Amino acid sequence: MGGSAVVVGGGIGGLAAAIGLRLIGWEVTVIERAPVLADMGAGISLHSNGIRALDALGVGQAVREAARPQYTGGTRVPGGGWLARMDGTALERELGTPIVGVPRAVLHRLLRAALPSECLVVGAEVASADRSDPSRVRIPLQDDVLEADLVVAADGVGSRLRAQLFPEHPGPAYSGSTVLRAITERPVQLDTDFALTWGRGAEFGHIAFADGRAEWHAVLNSPPGVRYPDALGTMRDLFGEWHDPIPTLLDATRPEAVLHHDMYELATPLPAFTAGRIALLGDAAHAMTPNLGQGACQALEDAAALAAALTTETTIESALARYDMERRPRSQAVARAARRAGRMGQQLTHPLPIALRNTALRLAPSRMTVRALVRHADWTPPILG
Incomplete structure (x- = not known):
């Protein structure tokens, strides 16, 4: 099966979905509202x-x-003591690859490089989709109308297409936490x-990159809505007395x-990830808190699963039904687990639950940490192409 x-x-x-669709022979147009695909x-x-x-x-x-690769690391307390260590080598033995860290800009560039530039349309915003014809979807776009056999809504947590498709859904909810990063x-x-x-009610983390720089968050x-006139200065006030290398990371930041x-x-949770010939993908379908590091991974799974369904099913409708059946239970379960992890991690503020959690983590064997990571990261990909 092929199409547009x-x-x-x-x-x-969105880029991963486009790569998957092109890999199975589809013509693809990616529409991005940002005027420039900046590497940010x-x-x-x-x-x-x-x-x-x-x-x-x-x-x-x-x-x-x-x-x-992330072979060393774990979870600490502000004074520097370890609550749990991560054994990246054991994780690699279990899953075939360790967790890896990469700048988002680098990942984005690599995904763009896998697509011809002419399939990317920037500076154009999609507000709605016309589904009056069951065999085609029409996308009003400035002074034009694009027609396609399939539309993939990968327009993020604030998805306008999701709001159109599921008007009764309450939409995104504030998690209770805000994140600063650089x-x-x-x-x-x-x-x-x-x-x-x-x-107490705060988390500081870092990811080391191949070029020696690091991301901190x-x-x-x-x-919601609180902003700081001097964000870096506020981070120094809040975290400057925490253990090394936190002050070093802040000092190395512009x-x-x-x-x-x-x-x-x-x-x-959404009642479906599809409506007619429109499929929701990534944050538009299952935006989750970052506590398990699974948000982007689930979107990448979505992209591969969507392409696989379109290669094995005989109609677009049956392919989207399969996509929904495969992706919704798993991604929504991961989202629930991420929410629980945040509530038992960074969001805790009362000394007694914090002490109980910390004691439990210190006493837990390292294999339990590996098992917890494997629970969500063990996934068998489809074969495409």
Whole structure:
């Protein structure tokens, strides 16, 4: 089966979907509202399932070569003591690949490089889709109308297409946390590839990159919409007395490099990931908190699964029914687990639950940490092409 597709959204999930569709012989147009596909963003950890999805899409090796494996790390307290250590070597034995860290900009560039430039349309916003013809979807686009056999809505947590398709759904909900993050301006000396530190209602973490730089993030319990005139200065006030290398990471950061976003999720699961010939993908379908590092990985799984369904089913309708059946239960289960992880991690503020959690983590054998990661990262990719 082949046809024409419009992918709404040029983020990681949208680009991956376009790669998968082109790989199985579809004509694809990607529409991105940003006027320039700028190489911005902080860092990302890709678990085994994300890497396997990239392998299925034909870009896994390029990402591996650009990424840094995460063999060492774990979870700490602000004074520096360890709650749990991550055994990346054991994880690699279990799944065939360790977790890897890569700048989002690098991943985005590698995905774009797998697509012809002429299939990318930037600076155009899609507000709605016309589904009056059951065999075609029409997308109003400025002074034109695009027609396609299939539309992939990969337009993020605030998806306008999702709102049109499911008007009764409450939409994204604020998670209770806000995140500030940046990539250091220069290489930094780090003892671990990855680490999280949990305080009361606050988390600080880092991901080391292949070029010696690192991404750091700070997550805070906060009302939505709070912004700081001097974000980096505020981070120094809040985290400057925490253990090394946190002060070093902050000192290696330019003030203008700090990004600040409130964290929203689809706390109410969608009843379906498809409507007619439109498929929701990534954050548009299952936006989740980042506590398990699975948001992008689930979007990459979506992309591979959608392409696979379209190759094996005889009609678009049956392919989308299969996509929904495969993807909705798994991604929504991961989203629930991520929400629970946040509530038991960074969001805790009362001393007694924090003490109980910390004691449990210190007493748990390292294999339990590996098992927890494997639970969500063990996924068998489809074969495409």
